[in-house]
Amino acid sequence: MSARLRVNPITCSGYGMCAELLPELVALDRWGYPILAPGPIPPHLAGAARRAVRLCPTLALLIEETRRRQT
Amino acid sequence: MSRRLAPAGPGRSAELAVLAGPPPRRGLPRLLAGMSYDRPLGLAEHERVHGPVPLRGGGRGHPHRLIGLVERSGLTGRGGAGYPAGAKMRLVARRRGPAVVVANGAEGEPASSKDRLLLTRLPHLVLDGISLAAEAVGARQAYLCVHRRETGLLASLRAAADDRYRAGIDPAPTEVVGIPGRYVSSEQTAIAAFLNGREGKPAFTPPRLHERGVGGRPTLENNVETLAHLALIARHGDSWFRGMGLPSATGTALVTVGGAVCRPGVYEIGLGAPAGAVIMMAGGPAEPPQALLTGGFFGRWLPAEYAWPVPLSGPTMRAAGGAMGAGILICLPASACGLAETARVVRYLAEENAGQCGPCVFGLPALADALADLAYAGGRGRAVAQISSLLPVIEGRGACRHPDGVTQLVRSALQTFGADAHWHDRNGPCYGVRRDPLLAVPGDAEREWDWK
Numbered sequence: 371m372s373a374r375l376r377v378n379p380i381t382c383s384g385y386g387m388c389a390e391l392l393p394e395l396v397a398l399d400r401w402g403y404p405i406l407a408p409g410p411i412p413p414h415l416a417g418a419a420r421r422a423v424r425l426c427p428t429l430a431l432l433i434e435e436t437r438r439r440q441t
Numbered sequence: 442m443s444r445r446l447a448p449a450g451p452g453r454s455a456e457l458a459v460l461a462g463p464p465p466r467r468g469l470p471r472l473l474a475g476m477s478y479d480r481p482l483g484l485a486e487h488e489r490v491h492g493p494v495p496l497r498g499g500g501r502g503h504p505h506r507l508i509g510l511v512e513r514s515g516l517t518g519r520g521g522a523g524y525p526a527g528a529k530m531r532l533v534a535r536r537r538g539p540a541v542v543v544a545n546g547a548e549g550e551p552a553s554s555k556d557r558l559l560l561t562r563l564p565h566l567v568l569d570g571i572s573l574a575a576e577a578v579g580a581r582q583a584y585l586c587v588h589r590r591e592t593g594l595l596a597s598l599r600a601a602a603d604d605r606y607r608a609g610i611d612p613a614p615t616e617v618v619g620i621p622g623r624y625v626s627s628e629q630t631a632i633a634a635f636l637n638g639r640e641g642k643p644a645f646t647p648p649r650l651h652e653r654g655v656g657g658r659p660t661l662e663n664n665v666e667t668l669a670h671l672a673l674i675a676r677h678g679d680s681w682f683r684g685m686g687l688p689s690a691t692g693t694a695l696v697t698v699g700g701a702v703c704r705p706g707v708y709e710i711g712l713g714a715p716a717g718a719v720i721m722m723a724g725g726p727a728e729p730p731q732a733l734l735t736g737g738f739f740g741r742w743l744p745a746e747y748a749w750p751v752p753l754s755g756p757t758m759r760a761a762g763g764a765m766g767a768g769i770l771i772c773l774p775a776s777a778c779g780l781a782e783t784a785r786v787v788r789y790l791a792e793e794n795a796g797q798c799g800p801c802v803f804g805l806p807a808l809a810d811a812l813a814d815l816a817y818a819g820g821r822g823r824a825v826a827q828i829s830s831l832l833p834v835i836e837g838r839g840a841c842r843h844p845d846g847v848t849q850l851v852r853s854a855l856q857t858f859g860a861d862a863h864w865h866d867r868n869g870p871c872y873g874v875r876r877d878p879l880l881a882v883p884g885d886a887e888r889e890w891d892w893k
Contacts, residue, residue: 378645379798380840399834403799 382430465677514679515691520664536659547627555695570668589619622889624793643841686712690754717749728774736766739846741853778873804835819869
């Protein structure tokens with residue numbers, strides 16, 4: 371099991387909270403929408419990622435469990 | 442855009458017509474066999490050409506038999522994505538509870554006319570496919586979706602569906618539904634959203650349609666051409682289907698040929714026919730060609746001399762840097778400006794975004810502005826760099842593939858018309874900009890603005 375960040379671009383309205391809370395994995399584009407780092411969430415950032423997901427004002431940020439094992 | 446129809450094949454002889462199941466055609470035309478130039482084929486005529494539809498497993502076992510047939514036939518979706526049709530049916534059939542079948546005949550792509558041709562001339566071939574698919578995946582409800590502005594088509598399809606119900610072919614009539622005429626409303630999750638009573642806009646996945654689609658039920662969504670192929674595979678089998686096409690792309694396909702060709706229209710080809718040969722089927726170039734737009738508005742430009750020998754099919758076109766899309770080839774003459782054509786299409790596609798995802802809402806108009814600058818005003822040496830920097834910010838960041846289709850088109854334009862782009866950027870617009878537009882983009886009056 372590995373976890374990946376994903377954003378629902380329909381619900382996202384670009385508050386930018388995720389980039390504040392998790393700058394290691396989230397950057398903002400020129401219009402203020404998140405650009406997520408590709409690949410699985412590194413273990414040491416798992417807590418911060420969960421916090422960013424919880425605090426997203428539009429609940430647009432998700433952690434997706436992928437069943438495919440990363441090798 | 443093309444209005445001319447494909448030439449119909451030689452008519453079936455009178456002796457064959459009395460048999461219940463005429464022998465299958467090995468060659469072309471297959472889908473378009475027996476087609477009339479000006480009217481839909483009625484139920485009786487349709488059965489004379491193709492024989493009765495083998496519903497209820499053809500009396501030879503389980504309805505799932507058809508899924509195996511389709512899997513072995515190698516049929517792929519003809520709506521643009523090219524997903525294997527059998528695998529899609531299997532995904533839906535595996536889910537518990539009654540399923541729903543949705544036939545997509547909305548043809549949002551302005552450069553394509555093949556779905557319209559099928560629905561206006563050969564509705565029973567599509568309706569056969571719907572009934573067969575419904576039986577195979579265990580669906581009690583089936584919808585056929587077309588643009589709601591096409592009131593004449595809606596009426597004739599409803600009449601055809603009622604004819605079948607009265608003749609006892611279908612257990613329930615297929616419901617013919619008019620959907621909003623927006624470009625992205627014919628995207629599959631948008632159709633499901635509309636049928637569920639919401640606005641016809643693409644949705645975030647998961648859930649995927651085969652998990653939870655129309656009415657929360659497992660939903661099979663197919664392009665109408667895919668379903669028409671299904672109707673023939675059920676009759677003639679998988680090895681018959683593979684008798685045409687390539688091993689990697691089996692069967693035949695409908696292709697809309699447009700632009701500067703002598704006889705623009707819809708043609709049925711064996712997959713793998715060289716792009717140049719398909720252009721020649723359409724009467725050949727009307728002017729010296731410069732480039733081909735392969736795959737339509739969400740496709741890719743290729744230089745004409747490079748694209749000419751490329752076999753036309755999803756995998757072979759992709760390998761050559763082109764696209765198959767919903768089977769579209771547009772011939773751009775040397776006298777036209779590929780950048781101006783692309784700029785107009787991108788402006789249209791930018792206006793057709795659903796207003797949902799930020800990168801699409803802000804990115805596509807910015808891209809359209811930069812392209813219009815380059816094409817019509819000269820880029821002042823900055824436009825090409827500006828366009829190139831916008832592409833990665835837009836790509837892959839929407840809920841649907843709308844933004845990706847646009848960036849793919851623009852990328853291929855910068856490649857195919859690369860020298861032209863740098864010339865524009867430094868020196869201003871070329872002579873081709875003065876030419877009448879070649880790619881037909883729907884005008885404001887033809888377009889619909891409402892989503893509900």
